Amino acid sequence: MNLRVENNILYVQTDMDKFSVPELKSQFMRLKKSGDLEGISVIDLEAVNLIDSAGVALLDSFQQALEEDAKLLLTRGAQPKIRSLIDTFSTTKIKFAPIPKPQGFWESAGEATVNFYTKMVAALTLASEIFYYSFVGLFTPKSKRKGSLTQQAFLLGSQALPIVALLSFIIGFILSLQSGVQLKNFGAGIFLADLLSITMVREMGPLITSIIVAGRSGSAIASEIATMQVTEELDALRMMALHPIKFIVVPKFHAITIVMPILVMFSIIVGQIGGAIIALGMLDISMESFISRSVNILALKDIIISFAKSIWFAWVIVIVGSFYGFEVKGGAEGVGKATTSAVVTSIFAVIVFDAIFSLLYL
Amino acid sequence: MSNIKPVIRVKDLVAKYGELTVLEGISVDIMPNEITVILGASGCGKTTLLKNILRLYEPFAGSVEFWGENVLDMNEKEFDDVLKKTGMLFQGGALLNSISIYENVSIPLEMHTNLDRDLMDKVIRVKLNLVGLEDAAHRLPAELSGGMRKRAALARAMALDPEILFFDEPSAGLDPITSEALDSLILTLKKQLNMTFLIVTHELASIHRIADKIIFLDGGEMLFYGTLEEAGKAGIAQMDHFFEVGRF
Numbered sequence: 001m002n003l004r005v006e007n008n009i010l011y012v013q014t015d016m017d018k019f020s021v022p023e024l025k026s027q028f029m030r031l032k033k034s035g036d037l038e039g040i041s042v043i044d045l046e047a048v049n050l051i052d053s054a055g056v057a058l059l060d061s062f063q064q065a066l067e068e069d070a071k072l073l074l075t076r077g078a079q080p081k082i083r084s085l086i087d088t089f090s091t092t093k094i095k096f097a098p099i100p101k102p103q104g105f106w107e108s109a110g111e112a113t114v115n116f117y118t119k120m121v122a123a124l125t126l127a128s129e130i131f132y133y134s135f136v137g138l139f140t141p142k143s144k145r146k147g148s149l150t151q152q153a154f155l156l157g158s159q160a161l162p163i164v165a166l167l168s169f170i171i172g173f174i175l176s177l178q179s180g181v182q183l184k185n186f187g188a189g190i191f192l193a194d195l196l197s198i199t200m201v202r203e204m205g206p207l208i209t210s211i212i213v214a215g216r217s218g219s220a221i222a223s224e225i226a227t228m229q230v231t232e233e234l235d236a237l238r239m240m241a242l243h244p245i246k247f248i249v250v251p252k253f254h255a256i257t258i259v260m261p262i263l264v265m266f267s268i269i270v271g272q273i274g275g276a277i278i279a280l281g282m283l284d285i286s287m288e289s290f291i292s293r294s295v296n297i298l299a300l301k302d303i304i305i306s307f308a309k310s311i312w313f314a315w316v317i318v319i320v321g322s323f324y325g326f327e328v329k330g331g332a333e334g335v336g337k338a339t340t341s342a343v344v345t346s347i348f349a350v351i352v353f354d355a356i357f358s359l360l361y362l
Numbered sequence: 363m364s365n366i367k368p369v370i371r372v373k374d375l376v377a378k379y380g381e382l383t384v385l386e387g388i389s390v391d392i393m394p395n396e397i398t399v400i401l402g403a404s405g406c407g408k409t410t411l412l413k414n415i416l417r418l419y420e421p422f423a424g425s426v427e428f429w430g431e432n433v434l435d436m437n438e439k440e441f442d443d444v445l446k447k448t449g450m451l452f453q454g455g456a457l458l459n460s461i462s463i464y465e466n467v468s469i470p471l472e473m474h475t476n477l478d479r480d481l482m483d484k485v486i487r488v489k490l491n492l493v494g495l496e497d498a499a500h501r502l503p504a505e506l507s508g509g510m511r512k513r514a515a516l517a518r519a520m521a522l523d524p525e526i527l528f529f530d531e532p533s534a535g536l537d538p539i540t541s542e543a544l545d546s547l548i549l550t551l552k553k554q555l556n557m558t559f560l561i562v563t564h565e566l567a568s569i570h571r572i573a574d575k576i577i578f579l580d581g582g583e584m585l586f587y588g589t590l591e592e593a594g595k596a597g598i599a600q601m602d603h604f605f606e607v608g609r610f
Contacts, residue, residue: 088555089485090488
């Protein structure tokens, strides 16, 4: 035993550091439980040659545990070096701020509601500013840097082309494969062209492209603006009398408005090519029939809806990405969070708006 | 001849970045309970020396001994045991940003000791109290000023009661009052806890306040090691120029 009780004195007979402290504490608790510590008012530290902050914390803990039995607990016999360390590390004289209590359910719910409302207002305000400056920007070319539109169109559009093409081809291929097998059972294989055409133009084309652009360009927009925010580049722009929305967001907004319908159109065509492989190879549909049925089934309304969706989704991606970029708090950690939130929110928003479009314009 | 053994012995240390030699043949003994300051102009290899001593960069040649053991021959586990007896304060604090400063200080204690929650809480709070941050315990690093972040990082570095503390530019970016307060804290820790300090800085005011010994580097070579008083009499042109230009 490293703790001994004699004549109402608790003797510590070993060093008190972070390695010995757990065992000393369990010995102490055993002594307390057995009632051997009743009436103890002095702790003898003569045998202690080494103490660290964990050892001093244990002494404080002894003091707290014995408070009921001994109002004034004294330590004696400590070497000057040990005494100095006890004075430095003791927590008994320090008043700490209380640990904040976790919120209750209603408090959390209320705070979440207020936060949601505040964020919505901020997002709508930002959206209105983006629309305003984008519209004004059309007539004031000097407000943008020369070449910024081309550069953004290249980054947001051209660079996304390969991945959009690959995924659209695969989706078109899979859709045709799955639906072609079912249609063939009913001898209705020829309708694969109609089905694929409507699906790609009205739903899958805009949706796949928007999800890829949200993941690729939405995250890039959010991280770029968030990084500029934490490194004070946005403040620097303001000090050069440049408006961050005009200078950074508007070129992206203009560029994505132009390139998104092109990407969607491209996605539809490549998806149809993927589907044509199944139609021609598995269902024995001729190329002429496939093309003519694919084109004839489409009404002008379908093309307009596809076009409208692509532009609307593009705007949602830029606004959401910019919003989380401008809202960033903290350093590198905040940039990561902003990027993740931007991607998740823009994909969620795109799917919700897609559902609304489908319901409104069936 | 003193019987006191150095806590760190650096012998013929060579450090390179690719083909570029940054430090050439550095040999120095860091004595216990002393504040040794590494100084020199920007780019002279101060931080590189510190990080080579701590094996954050692997030295190209030479040896680094902690308490008589060459750490370059140690495996990871053995070197971990050495690191547990040291603490490092990085230039920007290097606190983990996603957790509170209380949790930052708790990490070494949780990972390297078997203390129960109550004792750990006391240790964390006393360390935060030592650096004057007891009221900011549950704030995130992003919510603190630069000076507070450095103090929080110091509390974390002291969590395991290290015998040696390393500082990389502790005064950088701090106002003179906060800088002086940090220096006072270093002197208090040295006196009360018998700690050894190896500090990289080029703040002359700070050097004059705290340094027991200085290491002067120039162009990757160590031109001087000794006390400030000896430095004044050494007659090394580069060092005299450094002190002369930095005087205000």
